[in-house]
Amino acid sequence: MFVNGFMDFWLMGRWPYSSQKFHEKILLNTEDAVALIGYAFTSYEGVGTDSQFTQGAMKCFQSWVFYSHRAYLDSDITLDSLKSLTQPAIRFLAYDDLYPDTVELFTDVLSNYSKFLRPGDVDTLSSVLSSTWAQDRFELIKSGDFGFESVQFGRFLLAFGDATVQDLARNPNDPGTQQLIRMMHGLLTCDGYAVAEDEICASALEFWSTFVEFMIDSLFAEGGDKAPWIGPARRNVMQAIEECWAKIKVPPRDIGASWDSESRVGFNDFRKDVADLLQAAYPLLGIEIFEKFINLALRSLKTQAWEDTEATLFCLNALSDCVSDDTAEDEILGTLFGSSMFSQLSEAAAGIPAKTRQTSVNMLGHYAPFFERHTEYLPSALTFLFRSVESPALARPASRSIFSLCSSCRKTLTGELGAFLEQYSRFLTTAKGDTKEKVLGAIASIIQAIPNEDAKADPVQRLLDFIENDVHVCISSLGKHGLDVAKEPAITALRCLTSIGKGLQTLDDMPIELDSETDRSTFWDEGVGGSIQVRIVKIVETVVGALGQDGDVIEAACSVFRAGFTETAPGPFVFPPAVTARFLLGSRIDTPRLEVMLTTACALVNSHSTESSTRIGQEAGALLKHVSGFIHSIGDPAHEPDIAQNCVDFLARLMPRYVDIVLAMEPKSSLEEIFFFALKCLTVREPLPKRSAASFWSSFVILHDFPEPLQSTINGIMQHLGPLLTEALITNIGGGSARSELDTLADPLKKLIFRQPRAKTWLETALFGENFPSQKVNASEKRIFLQKVMKQVSHAPHHVE
Template sequence: MDQIPIPGSLDEVEHLVNRLYEQNSSSAISQIQEVLQRLQKSPEGWQVAEGLLARHADNVRFFGALTFIVKLNTEPLNDDDAGSVLQKLIDGLLKSLDAGAGAIVIRKLCSALVTHFIQYSHIWPLCLRYVVSCLQNSHSGSIQSAAPVDPDVQSLPPQKSVAAIWFATALAEEAEKTDLKSTKYISLHERMLSNAQDLGSLLVRSLAGQADIQSQKEAIRCFQAWLLYAQRAPNEELTSNLRPLLQPTIQCLVNDELYEAAVEVLTDTLSNWQTFFKQVDYSLLYALFDSLWAQEKYQSLLQGDFDFDSVQFGSLMVAFGDAQITELMDGTNERSQRFLAALVGLLKADGYPVAEDKIFVPALEFWSQFVESMVDNMYSEPQESVNWNAPPLSYLTQLVSHCWKKIQYPAMGVYNSWDSTERVGFGDARKDVSDLLQSVFAISGQPLITLFVNLTLQGVSNAAWSELEAAAFCLGSLSDCVSDSTSCDDILSKVFGSQLFDLLRQGQSVVPVRARQTCLSLIERYSEYFSRHAEYLPAALNLLFSAVGDLPLAGPSSKSIHRLCSSCRSVLTSEVDAFLDQYEALRGGILDSLAEERIVGAIASIIQALPNDTDRVHAFKRLMLAFGTDVEKALQLKAYNANVDSQDPIVARAYDAAQRPTEPVSSSEIGLQIAVRALRCLLGSAKGLQSPSESFVDLETEQNATVVASSAELAQVQQDIVGILARLKDEFSVSTEALDVICSILKAGFSETEPGPFVLPPQIVTEFITSTWYHRVASAISTACVFVTSLANGNFKNQVPQTIERLLPWVAGLLQQLQDPENDPELAQYGIEFAQKAMTKAPGVFLQLQPTSSLEYLFMFAIKMLSGNEPLPKAAAAEFWTNFITLKSSDQGTQAAVDSAIGHLGPILAHTLVQNIGGKASRSELDKISDPLKKLVVQHARAKQWLEAALNDASFPSDKVSAGDKALFVKKVISLRGSRATNQVVREFWLACRGSNFAYAS
C-alpha cells in the first residue's frame, strides 16, 4: 500500500476518518491510525478537533472529541485558552444533543469535558453545576453565574438529563484513576467535594422515579461510580451527600428494568463498604427480603434458576449476610434469624455446585466466615451461656446436612459431560466444605463425628454409594480434629469394625471406584487411630494391599499403606515377613511404580522399628534382593542393544500403564526405565529407614562418637548399596533422573544418628562423590554441600577437616574445567556454595588449598560470578564474599592469611561491587550485592579508599552521576556502618546511575 499523505484540508481529514471505519487490511488501518495520530498531536490539532466536531457523521464527531482529549492531555494551555476550549466543548455538546447525535458522541464529549476538568479544574471548580446550567439554558453562559443544580435539573429533557449524568459518571471514574497521594491532584479532589451536593441534587430525582427509565439506570451507574471514588478518597462530607441516594437505589430493585443496575451497586457496596449503610438502610433491606417480590426471587433460585439476575439476587443476600454477621449471631433477633434461615436454604438449591448451582460456593464462603465468627464468640463467652438448641447454633445441623448432600458426586455420565473448569470447581467446593466442617467441629465436637459415622454406615447398609462416598469424605475431613485424642475412638470403631472393609474388597463390580478411593483414603487419614487400635490393622492393610493391583486405586491405596505402616511401625514389627511376602507377590503382577516406591518405603519403616540390629539387617537384605533383580536386569538390557517388542512382559515392568509404548523400544531405554525404578525403590527404602522425627535422642551421648556399621553384615549391605549406585551411575550416566535419585539416596542417610544401611562412613561417601561423573556434576557438588553440613552438625564433627581436604580440590578442579561461570551456571553456583561451606567450616584447610593457583582461581571465579548476569550464581557469589570478608579464625596463621587475602582482593571486590551498583546489576539483585558491601565497610579500614578508586575508574558504567554524587554515596555508605539503611542508599544510587527511565526496571 502506498504511503498515506498528511491531509491538507478538513474534508480530507473527514475522508480519512471514514476510511478508518471501512473494511480495510490491518496494515491499511495501521497506516491511517498513524497519520491521524500525527495530525492530532500537531499544532493544527485544535482546529481539526473543532472542525470535526461541527460535522454531521457520528464517527467524525467522535474523532473530533477524541482529538480534544489528546490535545488536553499532551499540550498545556494558559487560562484564557483553556477557557476558550471549554466553551467550544460545551457548544459542541449542545449542538450534538440538538442534532440528535448518537450516545457514542455524547459520551466522548462528556469524557473530553472531564479531561478538561482534570487538567484545569481551577477554571470551573463547580463543573457539574456549570454543565447542568448550560444544558438547561441551551448555551454556554458565564461560569460564575451558574446556579446550584437543584432548581435547574427539573426542566432538563431526558436526553440532556442523561448527558449530565454521563458527565458526572465520567467525572468520578477519571478522578478515581488519579494518584491520590500526588500533590498535583490535591486541589482536584478538593473541588470534587465541592461538586458533591450538586451531584446529590442531580441524581436524587432520577433515583426517586421522577425521570424516565434510561435516566434512572444511568443515575444508578453514576451513583456506583461515585461510591467507588468515595472509597478511594474517603471524606465525610462526600459520604453525607451520597447517603440520601442509597434508599432510592434500594427501592429500584423491585423494578425489573432497574434491577440489574441496582443489585450490582448494592452488592458491591455491601461487600466493600459496609459502614456506608446506616441502621435504617439495613432495616429497609430486611423489609425488602421479607417482601413477596424477594420470596419469589428466592424460590426461583432454590428451584434451579441460575440465570444472571437470579444469581445476582443470591449474591445480594450473601453480601447482606456478610455485612450483618454480628446481628445474625443474635438468636433473640427474630428478623435476623429469618434471614439466616434463608441463607441456610441457599445451600440446598437444585443442581450440582459450580457446574449447575452458581450460588452454592458464595453461600458456603459466607457460612465459613459465620461459623468462624461463632467460634470466636463462643470462646469469648462463658460456656454456660451457649444454647445449643436455639438459633443460630441450631442451624448448624441443617448447614452440615445440606453440604453433605450437595457434595455427592453425580452419575458418571453427568460428571463426564462437565468441562474441566466445572470439574475443578466442584472439587474445590468439596474442599471448601471440608474446611467448613473443621470449623463446625470446634463448636459441635463429637456429635459431628457421630453424624458422619452413622451416615457412612447408612450408606453401607443401603448400598447408597454416592452417599457413602460423601459421608466418608466428610468423616475424613475431620481426622485432624481428633488425631491426638481418643475421645472419638469408640465412635470410629463402629466404622472400622463394620462390614465396610469386607464390602470394599469385593471390587468395583460392587462398589464404584470413586467410593472405594475415598474409603481407602479414610484409612490413611485415621492412621493415628489404627496405631491405637491394632486389632483393626490386619483388615485395613489386607484391604489396601488387595487394592494396589487395581490401577485406579493404586495411588490412594499405596499412599494409605505408607502412612499406616509409618504411623504404626512399632506394632507391625512381628509381621515384617508377611509384608515382605506380600511385596514379592505384588511384584509378580503389574505394579505401578509410584505405588511400589510407597510400599517399599512402608515396609522399610517397619524394618526400622525392629528392636534387634541383626533382624533389621536380615529383613532389609531380603527387601533389597528385589531391587538387585531389577538392577541386574537393567544392566543386561543396557548391554543387549536391540529393540524389544512392546508386548514383552519386561516392558510392563519398565513403564506404567499410561506411559506404556505401543511400538518396539530399544533395550537400553527399557534398561534405563528399570534402573530408575530400582533406584526410586532404593530411595523409598532409604527414607523409610529414617528414624521418626519424634524418636528419642540420647543427649548424653558423646557428640563426636562415630556412627559405624554395627556388624560385618551391615557393612556388607552398605558396600552392596554403594556398588549398585556406582554401577548405575556409570552405566546410565546420561540420565538426569537416575543421577538425581542417586544423590537423593546418599542424602537420605546424612541426617541419621544411628547405624543403618544408608548411614555410610564419611570416607565412602567422599570417594563416591569424587568419582567420575559424566553428567549432572552439579547434583554431586550439591550433595557434597549437604554432606559437609550434616557432618558439621552431627556425630562426625572431627572428620569435617579431612573430608573438606578431599572434596575441595575436586570442586576446584571442576570449576577450573568450567572456565566461565556462564558455561554451566548451576555447577558454578553449587561449586561456590561448597567453597563457602569449606571456608566457614574449615578455614585453615580452605586457605591451604594446593596448588595455591587453585585458591587464586577460586577467588577470581567468585569475582567473575559476581560480575555475571545469572541471578542465582551471582547471589551465591555475594554470599561467598560476605562470609569471606567476616571470616575469623582462632589460629593466628590462618587469620593472617585471611587478612592478607583481603588486602589483595579488597580493591578487586570493591571494583566489582561498584560495577554492579553503578548500573550493571538488576534491581532484584541489589539487596544481595549490598551484603558484602556492608561487611566490607565495617571490617576493613581501607574500604573507603577502595570504593573511591572503583567509582572514579574509567570503566565505571554510568555517565549520569557526577563526582559529587559518587563522593556523597561513599560518605553515606561509610557513615551507615553496615546498617540496613545502606540497602536504600545503594538502590537510590543505582537508580541515579541507570537514569529516570529505569525507575521500574528489573
C-alpha cells in the same frame, strides 16, 4: 452522561491531578450531581415508560458511590448528600427494566462499602429481602434457575448476609433474621451439582465460612460460649454443614464424564472449601459433629448408599487433624473401624464406586495416630489396604496409607514383617513405580523398628533382591527398547532404594542416650552389614553406568546417597564418605544435571561440618580439586549460572572447618582462580550465583583465631582481595543489583567492616572510584552513607559469626 464518564475516567486511575486536588474539585459538583441523579430517579413513572434515562442515572450513582468510597479512604471525606438517593434507588429493585442495574449497585455497595448505607437503608433492604418479591426470586434460584438475573439475586442476598453477619448471628429470634437465615440455608440446597450446575452454592459456602469466623472471633473476644445467641448460631452451622455434605456427593460416572475441565476443577475446589469449613467449625461443634459423621457412615454402609459413604468419609478425612487422642473420640472412631467397613469395601464385585473405595483408603492414612494407639484394628485395615493396592485405580492412595500406617505403627508390626514381604512379592506383578516406593518404604520402616542390628540384615537383603531383579530386567531390555523405555524402571529402582533408605532412618523423636557407654556398632561397616552397603552402591553404579546420560537417572542416584546424610548412627545407607565422594568424582562438566551432583557434594560436606562429626579432609580436598576444574571450564559465571552457583555454594560449605584444605590447594593458580571466580559471581546479573557468592564471602571475611601460619594466610588473602570485594559489593549496593538482593549483599559488607581494620579505606575508594555505578549520587551523599554504615556496624551487637 458526561458526569458518569468523568467519574469512570478518574476511577480507572487516569486523572492527572493529585487526589486532594481532585477531591476538592469534585466536591464543588456533588450537589449538582445529586440533583441531576435525583431528577432522573423521580422522573421514572414505572413499567411502560422509557427507563433509559433512569438506567443512566443509576450507573452514574454507582460511580459516585464508589468515588465517595475513595474519598473516604483518601481524605476521610463523607459525601452525605449522596445518601439521600439510596432510598429512591432501592425501590427500583421491584422494576424488571431497572432491576439488573439496581441489584448490581447494591451488591457492590454491600460487598465493598457497606458503611455508605445508613441504618434505615439496611432496614429497608432487609424488608425487601423478606417480601413476596424476594421470595419468588429465591424460589426460582432454589429450583435450579441459574439465569443471569437469578444469579444476580443470589449474589445480592449473600452480599447482604455478609454485610450483616453479626446481626444475623446475634439476633436469632428476630423474624426478619430467621427469614434471611432460611434463605442462606436455601442457597446451599439449590438443585444441581455444585459449580458444574449450581452456580451459587460456592458463594453461599463463603457466607457460612464468614459466619463461622465471626463466631470464633466472638468466642475468643467474649471469653466463652454463654451468650444466648451462641446456641442457635451453632445449630445453624451444624445445619449448613449437613447441607454441604449433600452437595459434595460425587456424581455418577456418566454425569461426571460429561463435565468440562472447568466444572470438574470447580467441583473439586468446592469440596476442598467444605473441608476447610469443617476444620474451622470443629472448635465450635466439637465431638458432636464428629459423632454425627461416624453414625452417618455406619448408616450408609449398612444401606450400601455408596455416594453417601464417600461424602461422609471425605468429611471425616477433613476432621482427622482436628480430633485429639481423647478417649471419647477414640471410642466413637472405634465403632467405625471395628465395624464391617473393611470387609464390605473389599468386595470388588459389590459395585462400589472407585471414588468411595479411594476415599476410604485415604482415610486410613489420615487416622494413622489412632491405629498407633489401638493396634487391635490394624490387621483388618492393612488387609484391606493390601487388597486395594492390587487395583490400579487404588494403588497410589493405598500405598500412601500403607506407608503412613507402617511408619506410625512400626514397633507393633515387626512380628508381621515376613507377611509384608510376601504381600510385596505378590504385589510385584501389578505394581507401578510410585506405588512400589511407598510400599518398600513402609516395609523398611518396620525393619528399622527391629532393635537388633544383625536381625535387620536378612529383610534388608530381601528388599535389595527385589530391586536387583528390577534392575536386571531393565538393563536386559535396554538393547531391545532403548533409553526411553528402560529409563522409567531404572529411575523407579533408584527411587525405591531412596525410599528404603528413608524408611530405615532413625525417628526424630528417638531418645538420645548422652551417658550411654555402649560402643558404636560396627555391624554396617564390615561383614554382612558392609556387604549390604556394597550391594546398594553396586545397584546405583550399574544403573548410572548404563543410563547415566539421562539427567533424571543422575538425580535419582544422588537421592540414594543423600538418604544417609542426616543419620547420626551407622546404617545400611550411611556410606563411608569416600564411597560417596568416589561417585561424585565421576561427574564431568557435561554430566547431565551436574548441579544435582554439586548439591550432593554440598550436602556431604555439610553433614561433616560440625566439630562432633567425622572430619573428611581427604574427601573434601578431592572434591575441591574436582569443583575447581568445573570453575576453570566455566570461566565466566554468566555462561553457566546454575553450575556457577553450586560451585561457589560448595566453597561456602567448606567454611570454616575445611578452610585449611582450601588454602593448601595446589597449584596456587587454581586457588587464586576460585577466589576470583567467587568475586566474579558477585558482579553477574543472575541472582543465584550472586547469592551463593555473598554467602561464601560472609563466611570467609570473619575467619579468625586459626593457628599460624593459617591465620596469616587468611589475613593476606583479605588484604589482597579486600579492596576488590568491597568494590564489588558497593557496585551492587550502588545500583548494580535489584532491591530484593540488597539484604543478601549487606551481610558480607557488614562483616567486612566489623572484622577488617582497613574496611573504611576500601569503602572510600569504592564509593569515590570511577567504577561507582550511579551518576545521581553526589560526594556529600556518599560521605553520609559511609558515616552511617561505619557507625551502625560499630554500634551493632558483635554477633557477626
